[in-house]
Amino acid sequence: MVASAAVRLFGMWASPAVRRVEWALKLKGIEYEYIEEDLSNKSSSLLEFNPINKQVPVLVHNGNPIVESLVILEYIDETWKDNPILPVDPLERSKARFWATFVDVKCREESRKAFFMEGEEKEKAIENLQVQLKALDEELEGKKFFSGDHIGYTDLAVGWMAFWLGVGEEAAGFKANYDLKFPNFSRWMKDFLAEPVIKDNLPPREKTVEFFRSFKQLGSCTKVNQK
Amino acid sequence: MAGSGTSDVKLLGAWASPYVVRARIALNLKEVQYEFLEEQFGTKSELLLKSNPIYKKIPVLIHDEKPVCESMIIVQYIDDVWINSGPALMPADAYDRALQRFWTVYVDDKFVPSLFGIMRSPTEEAKAEAKEQALASLQLLEEAFGKISKGKPFFGGDTIGYLDIALGSFLGWMKAFEEMNGFKLLDDTKTPLLCAWADNFCNNEVVGAVIPETAKLVELAKVMQARYKSAPPAN
Numbered sequence: 001m002v003a004s005a006a007v008r009l010f011g012m013w014a015s016p017a018v019r020r021v022e023w024a025l026k027l028k029g030i031e032y033e034y035i036e037e038d039l040s041n042k043s044s045s046l047l048e049f050n051p052i053n054k055q056v057p058v059l060v061h062n063g064n065p066i067v068e069s070l071v072i073l074e075y076i077d078e079t080w081k082d083n084p085i086l087p088v089d090p091l092e093r094s095k096a097r098f099w100a101t102f103v104d105v106k107c108r109e110e111s112r113k114a115f116f117m118e119g120e121e122k123e124k125a126i127e128n129l130q131v132q133l134k135a136l137d138e139e140l141e142g143k144k145f146f147s148g149d150h151i152g153y154t155d156l157a158v159g160w161m162a163f164w165l166g167v168g169e170e171a172a173g174f175k176a177n178y179d180l181k182f183p184n185f186s187r188w189m190k191d192f193l194a195e196p197v198i199k200d201n202l203p204p205r206e207k208t209v210e211f212f213r214s215f216k217q218l219g220s221c222t223k224v225n226q227k
Numbered sequence: 228m229a230g231s232g233t234s235d236v237k238l239l240g241a242w243a244s245p246y247v248v249r250a251r252i253a254l255n256l257k258e259v260q261y262e263f264l265e266e267q268f269g270t271k272s273e274l275l276l277k278s279n280p281i282y283k284k285i286p287v288l289i290h291d292e293k294p295v296c297e298s299m300i301i302v303q304y305i306d307d308v309w310i311n312s313g314p315a316l317m318p319a320d321a322y323d324r325a326l327q328r329f330w331t332v333y334v335d336d337k338f339v340p341s342l343f344g345i346m347r348s349p350t351e352e353a354k355a356e357a358k359e360q361a362l363a364s365l366q367l368l369e370e371a372f373g374k375i376s377k378g379k380p381f382f383g384g385d386t387i388g389y390l391d392i393a394l395g396s397f398l399g400w401m402k403a404f405e406e407m408n409g410f411k412l413l414d415d416t417k418t419p420l421l422c423a424w425a426d427n428f429c430n431n432e433v434v435g436a437v438i439p440e441t442a443k444l445v446e447l448a449k450v451m452q453a454r455y456k457s458a459p460p461a462n
Contacts, residue, residue: 052333052367061322064322066322066325066329067329068328068329068332071325071328071329071332072325074324074325074328075321075322075324075325078321078324079321090304090307090308091290091293091295091304093303093304093307094295094300094301094303094304097297097300097303098295098296098297098300101297101300102281135281
């Protein structure tokens, strides 16, 4: 274990982007101090460390703040070399980064719309998400995890979908039935959630559903202050 | 530099796309011989659709028949593969790398949409708002430059690096919008560091070869404004 009060993580319990960083820290056996933020009343520390977008997660290492969860993941991998999460081969690295930005930009956009909107717009978003899931399903053909036999960067990047897609559906009151159409992806979701580092590091489901339910009722289209 | 008989590296692109410019600058800095395959504006070739089925967008780098998509992922790939050629595009220190990656995400998520918002906005009011947002982003980038460059000419220090490429590739379009709208985006009084940086960047030999001419971009912008409400050939 790498002991270090020098590593601090500012987060919020329901945030998938924050969990993503925690999964990486735990996979690497890095000790860290976790600071829970009330996003309706942000701490002066958070605002000092992330004045640009004032969001969580923020990783602070030796006093230096790193922002943007995927950027944090790469920083963690480059700084603590045990249990690498990114592949070594440049082409494989490019694919890992490709899928990570695909889910973070495209899938997140459609799942947000499916969550917040109603009627035709909701249906369209669900449809778009299905197309995206098909691509992910195909990518998993013949592989246990996106990264191979063990979870890695891509799994950590896609991982929010394994838990938060279902939470979002329940909170918003719809069911898209992905398991019927995407066998590889459904299998991956179960395997990913069963991994010890992941299983022991998820927010409580009911509480999270309730959180997102009231978040939707607020009616705002802002992100859950995270990236 | 493009050359014949060097078919193991191909770049699918278009002359006007700043995202394609990113890939070309990286290839040129690393002295990689490649074949430039120009997509025609408004159409997508079979090769493009096959190489990038998810986004169907340029640039796509095809190295030994294997495609790499997304401009900054391509830049990182080029840096990883041609590691012994040309300058390192990423700094050695992990924290410096994280800073460059963060600001690159900022450029793509915040700056670029407001920049192209200037062209795409349907009303004068919306255009003014886009311009204000673009200026505000540039102010933050000016401050970031001060910290990251540590007194050197580029974000990457003595040589052009990842973040320089990410932002600098948009200088052609920035100059075009300045000319078309009669205002300044980079300003000697408000963003002096970025003004100096922009000069250094555009005067660099490998960059000068691929940044599109302002006059041609202005012409293209007028055609696009007349014809479409959509984005330039971009990824």
